[in-house]
Amino acid sequence: MTKITLITGAGRGLGRNTALSVARQGSDVIITYKSSAEEAQAVVAEIQAMGRLAIAFQLDSGNIAEFAPFVERLRTALRETWQRETFDYLVNNAGHGEYATIKQTTEGQFDGLVNVHFKGVFFLTQALLPLLADGGRIVNLGTGLTRVSYPGFSAYAAVKAAVDMLTVYMAKELGGRGIAVNTVAPGAIETDFGGGLVRDNPDVNQQFASMTALGRVGVPDDIGPMIASLLSENNRWVTAQRIEVSGGQAI
Secondary structure, eight states: OOOEEEESSOSSHHHHHHHHHHHHTTOEEEEEESSOHHHHHHHHHHHHHTTOOEEEEEOOTTOGGGHHHHHHHHHHHIIIIISOSOEEEEEEOOOOOOOOOTTTOOHHHHHHHIIIIIIHHHHHHHHHGGGEEEEEEEEEEOOGGGTSOOTTOHHHHHHHHHHHHHHHHHHHHHGGGTOEEEEEEEOSBSSSHHHHHHHHOHHHHHHHHHTBTTSSOBOGGGTHHHHHHHTSGGGTTOOSOEEEESSSBTO
16 A cells, blocks of 8 residues: 655755655655645645655644644545545654844744744644554654754754654654654755755855764755655664764764
8 A cells, every 4th residue: 555644844945855755765745834835736746747646735833723624634635535544654844943042032933933843743743643554653853953052043952852852752652553753853954944044154054064074064855865764664663763864963
């Protein structure tokens, strides 16, 4: 039976790359997007061009009130598109960055990070558990910034550290259903994350490259295929792990 992967925040960046990577591996794909339907539909079209099924749903991953209606829309789509009641893999990728020192960080910025990256991951996963197949997988997106500090990312890194621990508890509690749960923690990546801080600022790019064993910052193609491989049967015995994919950042 064809696998079905749900990836949040997959209209661009790492989510888009992950969606394309799992499709190349033979999975059908469901993606969510917050605001850009055009970007999301472009990803859907790319996946469909590979001969795979794909659909996109609008979802604000930081707004818990949207989760119950989303689950019902998803349940309907699974029945109508795949004649199934469940999907196989969940990738909690949706997120954003706030670049501010502790002194500068506002309560609104802080709450936004918590709502999307931690509270949203917790309660969206909870809401989706009835639709996640036994023997499935969950991948939560972490960050290399939980192991090395960089000014301006205190709140973001702290929230992602909470996700690391949440992953361990998910793995323990869902292990009885054969569901493996892991965190993938990218290092510095050239995307529009944080306003394109790493991609568009040569000084920041070089700072991270100089602290990375492989001598450069990452690109989306370094991350998406790795997540796809983690969802394959080759990694069925890996769970409760934080897997850093950073080219050897700050070792």
